[in-house]
Amino acid sequence: MFDLPTIWAGLLALAIFIYVILDGFDLGIGIVFPFLASDRDRDVAMNSVAPVWDGNETWLVLGGGGLFAAFPLAYAVVMPALYAPFIIMILALVFRGVAFEYRWRDKAHEKIWDRSFFFGSVLATFCQGIVLGAFVQGIEVDGRAYGGGWWDWLTPFTLTCGIALVSGYALLGSTWLVMKTEGALRDTAYRHARRAALAMLAFVGVVSLWTPFLSPQIADHWFSYPRLLFVVPVPILTALLALLLGWGLLKRNDQIPFPATIGLFALCFAGLGISIAPYIVPRAITIQAAAAPDSSLLFMLVGALVLLPLILAYTAYSYWVFRGKVDPEAGYH
């Protein structure tokens, strides 16, 4: 049951989940960025993530690198299949990444870098949503390579997933700001968080109802007995967490909305896992078939088991150094 490929699939899923949460909130800040009230608010919002965004994005590199290393066949099929969304995503991340430094260096063109930060964040998120949707929807495989067309990823379902993720990251970003800021900026963040929460719940609802209709196999994963008993907690917990989130946003308890949103993401992620297991390229290549030889997986596992806890420890330390509400005067610029 717990062979090396399964363990690696689990580790990879963990890395991608950590990525989605961590870069999710700083991409989310990019998404709500132009809707903040003043330049000063934007400075504070950016400074709230400036010390950590780089580490957050490293989890994306681990996700891509980990897929390449542990499941080279899946990597070789998925990347060409999603050529355009991946290229657009990385270019968008380039635009957004440089903004962190550039906007402080060039006050005359600050607006340009603000826009670069906003559009980069939105586009990168939207593409990630498309990638996710295209993945669930299935990828055509021919031998050991992608066998479909160049626009297979572009469907109403994937576009809906893109919008769902944009609203989801916007929720993560604004609840992060709720937690990290004070005064008028926090009020604005609460307002955006309430809107984003409604949008995210609506779109996630649509995607969830849509997914089982994509293939009988997915439907079977969700609705067959006795599997039903194991999967039914997912929607129930989702509903409970949505209520907690709503309560936190209405009662203005700063510490509730962000963790509640993380919980919602975790449940969506679990739902995704239920839909696609045991495949790594849904309904075409299983985890076992795509896995690198055991000699590769074992070599990496030794390192990952030592290094991942270490990484989590110093990442936590770095967050702890910058804990609490952001000091509006902070920054090294």
Next chain:
Amino acid sequence: MFEAFDAVVLARIQFAFTVSFHIIFPAFSIGLASYLMVLEGMWLKTDNPVYLNLFKYWRKIFAVAFGMGVVSGIVMSYQFGTNWSVFSDRAGPVVGPLMAYEVLTAFFLEAGFLGVMLFGMGRVSKSLHFGATVMVAFGTLLSATWILSVNSWMQTPAGFSINEVGQFVPENWLEIIFNPSFPYRLLHMVLAAYLTTAFVVGAVGALHLLRDRTNAEARKMFSMAMWMAAIVAPLQVVAGDFHGINTLEHQPVKVMAMEGHYESHPDGAPLYLFGIPDDENQELDYAIGIPKLSSLILRHDLNAPLAGLDTVPDELQPPVSIVFWSFRVMVGIGLLMVLVGLTSLVLRWRGRLYDAPLFHRAALMMGPAGFVAVLAGWITTEVGRQPYTVYGHLLTADSIAPVEAPAVAASLIAFIIVYFVLFGAGTYYILKMMNKRPSDLPPLPGTLTRSAGTTQLAAQRPEARQAE
């Protein structure tokens, strides 16, 4: 003419373009991270504010260069899959884990402590802050180690077998990581990164010395950079020589191209200083050479025989002229660097290091030299490896993804536009920062600072902070 641009050629251009842009930033940030570590360490040891000013001056420049390195690196990590998926499938089991280790040991370390290094002064103790700077510097070196191990394995593969679906299967990780060319390549590249940074720092120091010979920060950075040049540039010549001999042993065809040896030389090969390589007729036109010197350099024996490209089938030869010329550019700049280093020693000995405008001008001109040399060196080694991605085992033409040429062309154009706009802007900002006097930097709140011979609290100088 457009038929010539098939998907393979376009994908190669795209990779060459993105990797060439990318290598510039790590080459700079590896050296700069170590320099920052030394500066902060010296500040803690001596309490001399000149070091702290320099630390903060170069830290800003580092942040921009590092940011560009990170984002251009993310591009690279996905390009293996989008354009070179067959290579990814086949070589992934060997190359992938090494790159995963790079992420786990190096990228996280750099990124995790970068925040503390950039924003943590005043929030953590001085020694913890220094620890963060050390970790960032250590991370850049670890990163170089892993990626050069990957690249070296592709050049001199070892420690693997090939399975029934054509994948490279790791058999011995020590042989894979410490493959035959790895130690030489790593040493050569790290020294190149240090030299590149030294010449940039030296040029900025020279610029400010030309404006004001008494500027303490300018003197300090110029002096440090020139020590580096004087010591490391000659070392690099030795390291390069060892690397060349190693290449001759494991990739002789590359050396033939570097040296322009179309024909075999049974009793001592000349060193060609000039010539126009002609792949079609397999000859070096207008060749000017020093007899037997190539044999002396490569074999340390005047009469040692050297085989030429006439022993290699045409389709397994790299494009000679690119390799031939890029190699000469690299070596030429390397020798200029040695000259600058030695001149600085003479001037220092005569007590005129800060009082030699002509030399400062020369040092200023040499500022970008390291980048050119690094690029030329990489072109030599990568083009010289053709037509293989995994030397001797996997052809470049067989490594490509099943992509269509228009898709690769469109993404190539997008990369070119985005890179020139964004990294052009970044370079402009870096140059702007370098143009500022290092001692004009506002001091940290609450720390003591020198100002026109008096000492005062930084917090009492709000105008200095606004001026930024």
